[in-house]
Amino acid sequence: MELAEGKQKFIEAWGKLGSEWGINRTMAQVHALLLISADALTTEEIMDTLSISRGNANMTLRDLIGWGLIEKQHRAGERKEYFYADKDTWNIARQVAKERRKRELDPVLKVLDELANVKGEDKDPEFATFKKSIADINKLAKNVDKTLDTMLKAEESWFWGSIFKMFK
Amino acid sequence: MELAEGKQKFIEAWGKLGSEWGINRTMAQVHALLLISADALTTEEIMDTLSISRGNANMTLRDLIGWGLIEKQHRAGERKEYFYADKDTWNIARQVAKERRKRELDPVLKVLDELANVKGEDKDPEFATFKKSIADINKLAKNVDKTLDTMLKAEESWFWGSIFKMFK
DNA sequence: TTTAACTTTCAATATATTTTGAAAGTTTAA
DNA sequence: TTAAACTTTCAAAATATATTGAAAGTTAAA
Numbered sequence: 517m518e519l520a521e522g523k524q525k526f527i528e529a530w531g532k533l534g535s536e537w538g539i540n541r542t543m544a545q546v547h548a549l550l551l552i553s554a555d556a557l558t559t560e561e562i563m564d565t566l567s568i569s570r571g572n573a574n575m576t577l578r579d580l581i582g583w584g585l586i587e588k589q590h591r592a593g594e595r596k597e598y599f600y601a602d603k604d605t606w607n608i609a610r611q612v613a614k615e616r617r618k619r620e621l622d623p624v625l626k627v628l629d630e631l632a633n634v635k636g637e638d639k640d641p642e643f644a645t646f647k648k649s650i651a652d653i654n655k656l657a658k659n660v661d662k663t664l665d666t667m668l669k670a671e672e673s674w675f676w677g678s679i680f681k682m683f684k
Numbered sequence: 685m686e687l688a689e690g691k692q693k694f695i696e697a698w699g700k701l702g703s704e705w706g707i708n709r710t711m712a713q714v715h716a717l718l719l720i721s722a723d724a725l726t727t728e729e730i731m732d733t734l735s736i737s738r739g740n741a742n743m744t745l746r747d748l749i750g751w752g753l754i755e756k757q758h759r760a761g762e763r764k765e766y767f768y769a770d771k772d773t774w775n776i777a778r779q780v781a782k783e784r785r786k787r788e789l790d791p792v793l794k795v796l797d798e799l800a801n802v803k804g805e806d807k808d809p810e811f812a813t814f815k816k817s818i819a820d821i822n823k824l825a826k827n828v829d830k831t832l833d834t835m836l837k838a839e840e841s842w843f844w845g846s847i848f849k850m851f852k
Numbered sequence: 853t854t855t856a857a858c859t860t861t862c863a864a865t866a867t868a869t870t871t872t873g874a875a876a877g878t879t880t881a882a
Numbered sequence: 883t884t885a886a887a888c889t890t891t892c893a894a895a896a897t898a899t900a901t902t903g904a905a906a907g908t909t910a911a912a
Contacts, residue, residue, distance in 0.1 A: 519811055522802035526818065529795040536788050538706045540870075554813040559889080569872045574890060595880070595887055603813070605820045620704050627697040634690035641722040643687055645771070649720050650694065652773045708900075727859080737902045742860060763857055763910070 523552055527566070542568060543576045547585055550601035556589045558596050584611040610668055617664050625661060628654045691720055695734070710736060711744045715753055715769060724757045724766035752779040778836055785832050793829060796822045 517525075527548040534544025545566055550557060557565075563573045577599055580586040585608060589598040602608065631650045636643035685693075695716040702712025713734055718725060725733075731741045745767055748754040753776060757766040770776065799818045804811035 517798065517802045519802055519804045519808075519814060522799050522818075523814065525795060526799055526814075529792055533788060533792055536706050538704050542870075552814045552817050554809040570889085571873065571891075572871050575871090578890090597889080603817060603820070605824045609824065620701060624697055624701055627693060630685065631690050631694055634685045634687055636687045640687075645722040646687060646691060646694075646720045649771060650690075652771070656773045656777065710900075738859085739861075739903065740901050743901090746860090765859080 523549075526552060540576070540579070542566070542572060543579055546573070546576050547580055547601060550580075550586055550599060551603060553601075556598035556600035558598055560596075562599070583615050613664055614668055617661070617668075621657065621661055621664070625654075625657055628657060691717075694720060708744070708747070710734070710740060711747055714741070714744050715748055718748075718754055718767060718769035719771060721769075724768035726764050726766055728764075730767070751783050781832055782836055785829070785836075789825065789829055789832070793822075793825055796825060 527545050530548035530551075531541045531545040534547075535541040546562055549562060549565060559570065559573050559577065562568075562577070563570060566573075568576075577586065580599075580601075581588065586599050586601045589600050591598060602611075628650060632654060634643075634646065634650075636646075638644060695713050698716035698719075699709045699713040702715075703709040714730055717730060717733060727738065727741050727745065730736075730745070731738055734741075736744075745754065748767075748769075749756065754767050754769045757768050759766060770779075796818060800822060802811075802814065802818075804814075806812060
């Protein structure tokens with residue numbers, strides 16, 4: 517397989533994976549493109565390569581910056597902005613985990629805590645089932661939260677070392 | 685907070701979380717409803733409670749069965765089918781992880797392996813960056829795969845025991 | 853069998869999300 | 883200043899996804 521074809525395939529696969537996990541396909545594709553680019557790219561180059569509009573490219577790049585996955589670069593004597601992706605997969609995974617925890621896990625934990633206070637008759641099976649389910653999910657969510665917290669602070673080598681030890 | 689209101693809130697929160705993770709909102713809501721129901725429910729009851737159509741309810745219930753999250757029940761002397769959700773959060777997490785691995789991680793691993801064979805000039809920085817990125821992502825993906833594999837075989841207590849030990 | 857209770861299908865419709873592109877906004881060099 | 887180079891915005895259009903509901907299909911009791 518040629519490099520050009522390989523790049524194409526990677527961008528497609530990354531885009532598909534992203535969309536299956538609730539991430540805008542274009543955003544995942546732009547990220548993929550920058551991931552496999554040795555140099556930083558301009559908005560223009562990204563638009564052309566992926567055949568997307570200026571508005572779309574601009575918004576997507578802003579979002580990616582918001583996710584902490586890419587950054588702007590400036591070159592002496594040039595007005596244009598260049599975009600460059602962090603290539604470290606461990607950082608990427610951490611960044612994504614961090615953002616999603618903030619945006620999604622935190623609100624859910626808040627709701628679950630509220631729901632732990634629902635009042636009712638312990639003899640009522642409907643109430644008992646509700647209570648039990650909420651408590652169990654709460655426990656799982658808090659464990660996930662704690663695990664992410666530690667993971668976010670961890671260094672790569674330390675983390676993988678632990679995973680390997682954990683799973684022999 | 686009253687039980688009825690709590691149920692409502694939980695169904696909404698679960699639906700929102702699901703949709704943010706690429707799971708159909710209605711599917712997550714039906715799952716939530718069954719999770720907090722002491723008894724198995726009929727299609728009719730689910731339709732009424734969530735205000736969804738018969739077709740939607742039917743398709744969603746089939747999907748949930750496909751994900752291994754709920755099951756049909758039959759009652760002596762009745763034609764109607766009842767639906768019941770597994771209430772064990774550990775099983776739910778495992779089931780979801782299992783399905784998503786099969787549907788999403790496996791295809792990505794396949795593409796990454798193909799992309800590892802892309803030919804090019806080692807001196808070409810574009811080629812070198814591509815190779816490096818693919819290799820790194822491959823490594824991460826394989827680690828995730830291995831971790832999931834072990835997790836899927838694991839018993840709850842064993843798993844959480846390890847997590848706790850891992851993170852003190 | 854027949855029939856009524858129940859389930860499934862799917863084309864049409866509705867809703868939600870993404871994308872476009874032209875206009876407005878901003879910045880810097882001359 | 884002015885004007886050209888560049889970035890941002892956002893209403894409208896396009897696309898993708900989810901939902902409806904009536905008709906077709908299935909099943910089991912009579």
